[in-house]
Amino acid sequence: MLDIKIGVVSTDHETSKIIQELADKMHLDILLKEGILEEGVVHARQLEREGVDIIISRGITGKKIKKKISLPTVIIEITAFDILKALNSAKSLGSKIAFLGNRKDIGPEFDSITKILGIEVECYPYNNTQEMDEQVTKILNSHVDVIVSTGLCIFEIAKKSGMNAILVKSGYEAIYNSLKRAIELIHDIRRTQEFSQKFRSVLESTNDGIFILDKDKRISFVNPAAEKLLNINAHKILGHKADEVNHNSFLTPILNNKKQEIIKKIGEKQFWLNTVPIRIKNKEQGLVIMFQSADRIQVLEQRFRRELLKKRLVAKHTFNDIVGKSELLKNTIERAKKFATTDATVLITGESGTGKELFAHSIHNESNRSKGPFVAVNCAALPENLLESELFGYEEGAFTGAKKGGKIGLFELAHGGTIFLDEIAEVSLQVQARLLRALQECEIMRLGSDRVIPVDVRIIAATNKDLSAAVQQGKFRNDLYYRLEVLDLEIPPLRKRKDDIEVLANYFKDILSHQISKNVPDLTPTAIEQLKKYDWPGNVRELRNVIEKYVLLIEDNQNCDDLIIKLINEKILKSFNIKADDSEHITIKIGKWEDMEQQILEYLKSKGTSIKDLTKILGTSRTTIWRKLKNSGKKSLAK
Numbered sequence: 001m002l003d004i005k006i007g008v009v010s011t012d013h014e015t016s017k018i019i020q021e022l023a024d025k026m027h028l029d030i031l032l033k034e035g036i037l038e039e040g041v042v043h044a045r046q047l048e049r050e051g052v053d054i055i056i057s058r059g060i061t062g063k064k065i066k067k068k069i070s071l072p073t074v075i076i077e078i079t080a081f082d083i084l085k086a087l088n089s090a091k092s093l094g095s096k097i098a099f100l101g102n103r104k105d106i107g108p109e110f111d112s113i114t115k116i117l118g119i120e121v122e123c124y125p126y127n128n129t130q131e132m133d134e135q136v137t138k139i140l141n142s143h144v145d146v147i148v149s150t151g152l153c154i155f156e157i158a159k160k161s162g163m164n165a166i167l168v169k170s171g172y173e174a175i176y177n178s179l180k181r182a183i184e185l186i187h188d189i190r191r192t193q194e195f196s197q198k199f200r201s202v203l204e205s206t207n208d209g210i211f212i213l214d215k216d217k218r219i220s221f222v223n224p225a226a227e228k229l230l231n232i233n234a235h236k237i238l239g240h241k242a243d244e245v246n247h248n249s250f251l252t253p254i255l256n257n258k259k260q261e262i263i264k265k266i267g268e269k270q271f272w273l274n275t276v277p278i279r280i281k282n283k284e285q286g287l288v289i290m291f292q293s294a295d296r297i298q299v300l301e302q303r304f305r306r307e308l309l310k311k312r313l314v315a316k317h318t319f320n321d322i323v324g325k326s327e328l329l330k331n332t333i334e335r336a337k338k339f340a341t342t343d344a345t346v347l348i349t350g351e352s353g354t355g356k357e358l359f360a361h362s363i364h365n366e367s368n369r370s371k372g373p374f375v376a377v378n379c380a381a382l383p384e385n386l387l388e389s390e391l392f393g394y395e396e397g398a399f400t401g402a403k404k405g406g407k408i409g410l411f412e413l414a415h416g417g418t419i420f421l422d423e424i425a426e427v428s429l430q431v432q433a434r435l436l437r438a439l440q441e442c443e444i445m446r447l448g449s450d451r452v453i454p455v456d457v458r459i460i461a462a463t464n465k466d467l468s469a470a471v472q473q474g475k476f477r478n479d480l481y482y483r484l485e486v487l488d489l490e491i492p493p494l495r496k497r498k499d500d501i502e503v504l505a506n507y508f509k510d511i512l513s514h515q516i517s518k519n520v521p522d523l524t525p526t527a528i529e530q531l532k533k534y535d536w537p538g539n540v541r542e543l544r545n546v547i548e549k550y551v552l553l554i555e556d557n558q559n560c561d562d563l564i565i566k567l568i569n570e571k572i573l574k575s576f577n578i579k580a581d582d583s584e585h586i587t588i589k590i591g592k593w594e595d596m597e598q599q600i601l602e603y604l605k606s607k608g609t610s611i612k613d614l615t616k617i618l619g620t621s622r623t624t625i626w627r628k629l630k631n632s633g634k635k636s637l638a639k
Contacts, residue, residue: 004186006030007047009040009057018175036061041068054182059151076170076178078150080109086148086168093164094145100124101150211289217242315374317361323507324500328492339487340366347484348462350491353541356462364418372417375410380423388431398448411444414457424461432477439483494536502528508547520551527564534568
């Protein structure tokens with residue numbers, strides 16, 4: 001049996017019998033009562049109290065029930081076959097036949113029926129009870145042999161007046177169709193109710209406050225979040241017009257403002273408000289108002305930032321990762337740690353390979369922003385137009401090829417944390433202007449947007465170039481330079497902290513040999529001494545490269561000192577673009593760069609290299625070469 005309870009108000013015993021038989025065959029749970037007109041309405045109300053899902057009735061009685069109770073009501077329709085049977089019965093009672101029925105029952109099929117039966121019928125159509133009463137009066141005052149009616153009440157009135165009357169009865173087909181429609185209607189209603197309940201549950205569970213207004217601006221829905229945020233009672237305002245309950249002027253800017261999103265202060269709190277019109281067939285039928293407190297938005301933003309950390313926007317190094325024992329390095333670390341205690345901008349300078357990025361990571365991890373994101377950007381690795389869109393983001397359609405939906409910029413990703421701008425000297429003047437605004441106003445604007453986005457970001461910049469010289473040359477903005485150089489940190493080159501070479505060399509040897517699972521002999525004091533004699537123009541990065549080659553190339557029983565000297569010599573020769581063939585070698589005594597340079601010049605002199613060729617090899621001027629030769633006491637070279 002289906003989980004549906006159907007209430008039936010039948011107008012006659014014969015119809016009741018058919019309904020019960022069909023209900024049994026269809027395994028339907030029905031409650032059946034008989035009555036017409038107002039009596040039928042009373043029965044319908046009783047069925048409603050007894051918990052039926054739907055009411056079935058016929059004729060005028062069914063229409064009255066439909067108007068006076070809240071349950072859905074199905075009217076048993078009259079079929080053409082039902083009318084044909086009634087007219088055929090009336091034919092035997094006289095030739096003057098009057099038909100009293102609903103206007104929709106008197107259509108093209110009705111004319112076909114009369115032609116088939118070979119009779120003439122005078123029709124008295126009606127749409128409501130008033131018209132029905134008027135038509136009954138006309139029929140009673142006319143001279144007809146028989147009345148055919150779709151309503152039981154008319155049939156009884158005719159009988160009482162001594163007239164022949166035939167009742168159009170609903171047959172199996174009409175009753176079966178009405179039962180099927182009732183079942184389908186209940187299923188549709190339940191699906192709609194289920195969807196509505198799900199929708200309502202979503203609206204009630206969200207943390208956003210929600211008002212729904214109908215087309216007359218009456219409040220039809222208020223969710224619990226709206227009650228809590230505004231400290232209101234939904235039951236007191238539901239059904240009222242918005243302007244009637246707008247005591248705190250909350251809804252006025254929404255109803256009068258054309259913008260979809262606004263910021264509104266209510267009491268002591270700031271709220272973000274958004275309106276979405278409800279449109280049905282391109283006509284506005286209502287309004288959805290959504291709002292949230294600024295406090296909640298901040299909480300969501302913090303959660304969003306934490307999710308960004310999962311994307312590895314984190315600083316990987318700390319001050320403990322900086323290897324060295326020299327006093328110069330220790331002083332630099334101490335200075336950097338002091339800088340970490342503030343949010344001021346830091347400008348890190350130093351030669352390539354000294355570890356500027358390592359210090360930037362460490363400053364972030366030592367600061368109170370350590371739990372926020374760390375975004376590193378190599379400004380020299382991106383072309384100008386791409387760098388600008390990456391730093392500040394863009395809106396959809398901002399330029400050809402822009403990603404659908406736009407893109408969040410690196411400054412926004414770094415909100416609450418640190419952005420590290422490496423190779424800052426390579427940034428164009430146009431991007432410098434936008435960086436200056438971000439520093440001064442603590443806000444950015446995406447490309448193609450007119451909306452300002454506040455950001456809380458600490459900037460650490462780094463360069464291996466002289467920014468003050470770039471300012472003098474007009475290549476770097478003076479105002480941006482002084483904004484960046486609030487705290488300046490110079491990383492000393494490796495040649496100025498030779499005490500760190502031994503520690504670094506052994507550190508690199510240990511980690512690199514572990515990576516390839518190779519047993520590598522320790523560096524000897526002689527090898528360390530050779531490493532210390534070299535000036536390391538590539539700094540720590542160059543030292544690591546040499547040690548990595550040492551780890552890969554050293555063989556069992558091979559002389560460590562010889563390999564280290566060979567590797568350094570190779571670097572020196574490569575810097576002078578000199579290639580020694582297999583039958584010829586050049587050996588250079590490691591020492592100060594100037595001394596090694598003189599040894600190279602001596603070698604080239606012995607090979608008969610001209611001054612002109614030297615200028616090409618060394619990439620310097622003839623004057624510089626003559627000066628170097630003069631300082632070394634050499635007066636001539638092969639012409």
